[in-house]
Amino acid sequence: MIRRKTIACLAFALAAVAGSGTATAASAATAAMPPGGTPCLPDSPARPTCISGTLDDGTPYEFVVPARWNGAVVVALDFAGSGRNEPLTARLLADGVARGGTSRAITGWDIRSAIDNQAEALARFEDAYGPARYAIGSGTSMGGFVAAGVAQVHPGTFDAAVPMCGGLGGSVGQWNQKLDTVFVLERLVAPGLPVVDIPKDVDSARKAWIDALAAAQQTPEGRARIALAAAVGQLPAWGRNPDGSTPPPPGRGDADALQQGAYLALAGGPLPYVGQAMSSRRQIMDVVGGNPSWNTGVDYEKQLSLADPVLRRAVRDLYKTAGLDLAADLSNLAAAPRIAADPDAVERFSRGIVLTGDLRIPVLTVSGTGDQISTVAQQQSYEENVRRAGAGSLLRQTYTETVGHCDFSPAEQEAALLTMLDRLRSGHWPATSAPAMNARAAALAAGPAPRYVPFTPPRFNRPYPG
Secondary structure (H helix, E strand, O other): OOOHHHHHHHHHHHHHHHHOOOHHHHHHHHHHOOOOOEEOOOOOOOOOEEEEEEOOOOOEEEEEEOOOOOOEEEEEOOOOOOHHHOHHHHHHHHOOOEEEEEOOOOOOOOHHHHHHHHHHHHHHHHHHHOOOOEEEEEEEOHHHHHHHHHHHHOOOOOOEEEEEOOOOOOHHHHHHHHHHHHHHHHHHOOOOOOOOOOOOOHHHHHHHHHHHHHHHOOOHHHHHHHHHHHHHOOOOOOOOOOOOOOOOOOOOOOHHHHHHHHHHHHHOOOOOHHHHHHHHHHHHHHHHOOOOOOOOOOOHHHHHHOOOHHHHHHHHHHHHHHOOOHHHHHHHHHHOOOOOOOHHHHHHHHOOOOOOOOOOOOEEEEEEEEOOOOOOOHHHHHHHHHHHOOOHHHEEEEEEEEEOOOOOOHHHHHHHHHHHHHHHHHOOOOOOOHHHHHHHHHHOOOOOOOOEOOOOOOOOOOOOOO
């Protein structure tokens, strides 16, 4: 089977030959070219055309292509619908890069189908515009997770991937980690609230959890136990305020500020961790037909001992201030009945996907250190899997000091994508250090000041398979 990359190279070579022939030959070649799309975004100086339609499963797709297309296309989940009007799209069009992709309207948490849809959408794009020289899978949140899946599943179709804020601990691993957090909270802070069996009235479950955490936050005992759950679940000790505003990062030695940050990550801001733990788990269990998460055999005292040392020290200080016995709470957790998974649900969930690290194309990740949904520790698991698979030379990981889920500026995202284009054109990685990424983003203009930082994620405590 001829790889798509080979076809693309042949097509561009043939186009060059046709361009050097007679006027008649050139006219014939032009007439034979794919029709492309229709003019769109009339205010754009890139004079783009667009195509849109639906894939075989009914998923919408859409692409925007500049008049001076350079042959590169970025394909993302969650593009169809609003992506053409995003600032990142305008930036890429100005760079000569096409951008497009799908929506999750049909697939939802069926991650494997969303991964395959990216390849089908790219095929529809190439039917209209001809073979892409460079096809890059990229997206944020679930789109970042899907982009990493594209790199693993469709390396003969895509040339690279730039997953952003995708977690990358794998479907099973990341939701086992979320189970740990909610389990500890239910046992110590809010007995009786749902952990895995989420009711149909998800909004009521979400409100019950946020109200319970708000009440616990008013007492020294509640604050200590919230910090313990956050440390076990590897949440950031930094979160957005309820009005969406961003507080500064807490001081590493300030136990109260660290606890407040962990509480905000759990229950504050526009996308609280515990709310997503209710709504998404309900959707996941509907998709896989059962519970794919478990904590049988999990030692929470051990998980605390391996937690971020800064938050671990804060937990001990907060327990001392509250007059609580940390050992007693850990014994309580050890004695608590565990939650078992449905093996069939685990198998179905793992299809969507376990990220093995078996890379054949380059991948550049972008993660926020204060992301409460795609916890940054998952990057450690992804890197270790890539290294074990012998593909370390194909992976680069970058981090921004940002709070909240996927809080990257358009310039920070553009810098990552252009870095990958440099890698594809040259065959060698350009510098991806924090100073290099910041310089690249700063050169692309507009605020805020770029926020790439050197960072080493903690060891992920729930890898699957372990």
